[in-house]
Amino acid sequence: MGKKVLVIGAVALGSKAACRLKRLEPDAEVLLMDQDEHISYGGCGIPYYVSGDVADASALQSTSFHMLRDERFFKDCKDIDVMTRTRVTTIDRKAKRVEILKSDGTSAWLSYDKLVIGTGSRVRDLKIPGQELAGVFSVGSLRDAIQIKAAIASGQVGTAVVVGAGFIGLEMAEALADMWGIETTVIEIADQIMPGFVGPEMAKMAQTHMEAKGVTFRLRQSVIRLEGEAGQVTGVVTEKESFDADLVILAAGIVPNGELAAAAGLEVGFNGGIVVDAHMRTEDPDIYAGGDCVLVPNAITGKPGYYPLGSLSNRQGRVIGDNLAGKDSVSPPVVGSFVVKLFDVCLCGAGLTLKKALEEGFDAISVRMCQLDRAHFYPTKELMYLELVVDRSTRQVLGIQGVGSKGDATVGRINAVAALLSRKPRVEDISNLELAYSPPFSSAMDIVNALGNVADNLLDGRMHPIGCEVFAETWEKIEKGEVCLIDCRARADAKVYEEKYPGIWKGIPQDELLRRMDELPKDKPIVLICNTGVRSYEAQLNLRAMGHTDNVTVFGGVAMLKHWGMDI
């Protein structure tokens, strides 16, 4: 008989570790335990089950060849034993055994040679008065999802409030609003959606899109209490407003289930996540941990971070399986690549946001831009919006985020940069990144290369841009005539705006600028704008070559401002 391995938690990490070990060591004796009845399901698919894109919950728990990954599957296909509805209550490291508590109330001690902790995460408990009311859900498990869908399908839900504008909150908001026509409001305590994942401009672009699709947002508000009648939720009260709600989804972040490990004396970190080494081993050489219950180093900062991502859990599970079998596999530090579909756009990124980079002590700046995602002459092109975070002094690229309506194309760009992020790429590496080119897929100078070029121009002091937020702040001064706005596009493009904003919006095509210098005000700052920022940059260089330095250009131009939500 081979070694005896107990695996606590049978969703992504645990199942993968168990299966990989059995493939390497067929004689290993593996027992997979989970407190739930559902195991080995794709948790990230829950919003698509709620929306109806996935008709049946069992699809999330099935293989691509339609086999339900239940106890029988693991036994027959993988020779792995499974206990569901079984909670591990104690780890006795000295005796190398765990105590289990079954749903029927019985308990027992099981011994192990090696132990894997894949206890996952839970939805953060906001401790909101009223959260126990019927109709209030979190999205922590497939069981929750089945209950939510049942509630919606009953036809009694006309209004919903989602608390938290992270991944799950936004995906659930889409599911509710898009497929079920529920009037949905998202309440977020931060000043943007997806805080920590993208910067404020990319966030606002995605939010604007969701608003156009009918979702209401309330930022900078926190929920004080939930109201109900006869035990059923009826409303949500923040410090500023009240909202009707037949359904409330609590999705304000998740926390690692590290308590079991901590109680066994294993080290846990800043948020209670278990500390592991590169081999996914805890400080106890016989205990591995991974997935949503651990902390792993960030590839850019080197510091422990919390990355509850289903894909990472799967890869870590394989590494644990390797190491259980005596291989020497490591799970590399994490750049945190992510993507979320929000109606018709995808929002994605990897590495650090500007805010995070600054907090980490980098001398960071970010550049934003937009460009067509394929050749401008190709029929199906769309504008894509990217942000690159770089360190000014070393020119190291620290992160990238993006928004685009062609999701595969957008996330493909992020993935290409993400692949490099842990290897300390410099801006030049992005300028020269070899993205495959053909007009149906990209531009000869792909947006990623152009993004690197913009960063290069800014770092070298050639480009002096402002972003959407600063432009919006400056707009009042423009209207008052304190700042001069020059539209560098062709006459026909600028004309619409000149007529809409007479005396304020002035068109001088870039190619006429040098011979029309006398039309520029001598004593006012100038904001140069065009459609996407290419010609206004050229105009800025023209002006600066003539000694005019009190001018700025606008990242991404009119296209970006509009997409961001500015009504110009």
Next chain:
Amino acid sequence: MGKKVLVIGAVALGSKAACRLKRLEPDAEVLLMDQDEHISYGGCGIPYYVSGDVADASALQSTSFHMLRDERFFKDCKDIDVMTRTRVTTIDRKAKRVEILKSDGTSAWLSYDKLVIGTGSRVRDLKIPGQELAGVFSVGSLRDAIQIKAAIASGQVGTAVVVGAGFIGLEMAEALADMWGIETTVIEIADQIMPGFVGPEMAKMAQTHMEAKGVTFRLRQSVIRLEGEAGQVTGVVTEKESFDADLVILAAGIVPNGELAAAAGLEVGFNGGIVVDAHMRTEDPDIYAGGDCVLVPNAITGKPGYYPLGSLSNRQGRVIGDNLAGKDSVSPPVVGSFVVKLFDVCLCGAGLTLKKALEEGFDAISVRMCQLDRAHFYPTKELMYLELVVDRSTRQVLGIQGVGSKGDATVGRINAVAALLSRKPRVEDISNLELAYSPPFSSAMDIVNALGNVADNLLDGRMHPIGCEVFAETWEKIEKGEVCLIDCRARADAKVYEEKYPGIWKGIPQDELLRRMDELPKDKPIVLICNTGVRSYEAQLNLRAMGHTDNVTVFGGVAMLKHWGMDI
């Protein structure tokens, strides 16, 4: 006055170098020369102009904001002088001057401080008797494209032959067959399409798709002569067959225009391409060259290679512009990322093919696989097919190629691996590559990670696979009963094939295999198959754990065989 820079060739490389220089040094005096009347156009867009996707040739020569990049554009927007229909006939390096010949027959000498050679490439002259006939075209310039489209639009073209199954040949075949309904045959001298770019299995998959769309292929044939009547082409004759043809496109590769540089004593390499250093400088410190007329090092072999890619030309042009302005910019070695759209699939890759890797002395193998491009429970998933080329001894990843019907998704995967290729990634880096995960975009274990895992399993000796070609060769032995075929899928999936091939195709679901071992033949090799290769691998491990070693599994399973074109 700033330095005087002459630029020979005004398509991608030359225009970009000139514009970049002027942005860095507004006072530089830049003259851009081209022998053609059309300049600064997107040559890779030509097939889309011929197909009609791009209605007007001028769109290929316009900026994304619809300005025609003609002489006036360069003068007014960029302060760059342009001479079209001007050929440089001599470079006098000693005197730092060039002799030009204008279309009106006049000539002159122009002096330079710095010279840029961007003379591009030309279609290889096959010297086929009859190639001077009307209706015979190459696709070397926008002028050629305009003539081809005019010929097609005249309505006189019912049949066409394309000579050469590389990028341009295949794109032109699609344009002719798809949009114009022309009966199109592609003749290729090699034994596969896209030789040098993808391996034979990926090539065959793309070819099978194009055949289903109505294009005819003749491989391993070369054109002996073209036939005509009254000066108009009527047919194509190979050593084996004759074909009617109202139109012939010669697209059998391109060669660098390095003669001008060579005549000036500058070093040229194996195919006449100009030798440059990492700064894109020739051996003459005052002469730069780039784009389709140069050789640059391959990032994996370190050896000079020829990469006539529009995107690379643009990036190299920017590097030259930098260096002309005194910056210290380098163009990194090339991995050769490419993509081509062929009707509804895209074929793409980067790095070395297996064949090339073996030629270069690597101890190379390749693994092929297919997997869904997004979560299997997500509605819009499609199968994607990838091949990874790795060095057995070092586990270094040398190349990747792929075919998929969701083009952006497929090329996105290639780009992510391509980003790493020059940094000597190992198989483990692919297994752990952080591709952003969400069910609408990827799987929790993305196909790229799974591809790395397959390579790992093969290199470790756990997986013993055969590919489509070997399976097809083995099929006769299977039919004769010399080799036993076991279908490891669920009963219902295998049943269709058991009924189609009675006594030959035997279904034993993987989860029943261990208890049905006695049904396996004792004295015959076994081929294990399933839908995509996952369960047959599991079955192989099961058998080998029981001591049965005379078995192989099939890369990508039935799905791959069918897509490859095997009629099973």
